[in-house]
Amino acid sequence: MKFCSSCGAAVDLRIPPGDALPRHVCDNCGTIHYQNPKLVVGALAEWGDRILLCRRAIEPCYGKWTLPAGFMENNETTAQGAVRETLEEACARIELGEMFTLIDVPHISQVHIVYRARLLDLDFRPGEESLEVALFEEADIPWDDIAFRTIALSLRHFFEDRRSGKWSFHTGSIGPAPKT
Template identity: 80%
Template sequence: MKFCSNCGAGVAFRIPPGDTLPRHVCEQCGTIHYQNPKIVVGALPEWEDRVLLCRRAIEPRHGMWTLPAGFMENEETTAQAAARETLEEACARIEVGELYTLIDVPHISQVHIVYRARLLDLDFRPGEESLEVALFREEDIPWQQIAFRSILMSLRHFFEDRRSGRWTVHTASLGPPPPDWR
């Protein structure tokens, strides 16, 4: 950040009085510009013994598979964001269920939230950000082509929980990916 969005003057990166972290502070009007983590919200849509995945038509991870998910918008709840992202990416209608995974990804300043969801019907198709959308049984999931580690973790937990019959909220914190991560 070089300029204040409040008055247009230059900003300095320093610790403001009463704070403990460096922030962009306007030299003219004194506005402190806080930069906070982005929230990524998605759904794990179920239909019988299958889950809905989207093949990405955008970067990052173009051509790889993921759950329908994306950045939360202002003035919506996390559950509303999960339903909206599923509609946008898979043109699918869902009933949002319980919170399923909450994964901190501090090295990229994000928090990933995934809800379990029930597909309301089989009327789905690729949205603008998807090349294709499909239902997968566990054994058919393209595990080596899953786009993001948080999605891989969510899917693995889902199938383990389904086998055990014990559903729980899963939390984790991910560091930077290892060099061999796709």
């Protein structure tokens, strides 16, 4: 950050009084600019024994498969964001269930939250950010073409829970991809 979004003056990076971390501070108007992690919210929508996946029409990971998910907007709850993202990406109506996974992704300053959900009908189609939308049984999931590690982890937890007959709330953290 180079300029204050409140007054337009140049900002300095320093630790403000009463804080412990460096922040962008405007000497002109005194605004302290906090930069915090972004929330990504989505839904693991079921229809019988199948899961709804979207093939991405945008970067990152163009052409890869994911759950309907995206950045939370201001003035909405995480649950509202998951429903909105499912409608935007898959034109699908869902009944939202419980929060299923919460995964910290600190190396990109994000937190990913996935809810369980039930499709209300089979009237879905690709939204603006999807090339195609389809239902997959576990055996047909395109594991090598899943866009994000957090989505693959959520799917693996879901199928493990379903096999065991126990539903759990899963938390975790994902670091950077291993260097090859």
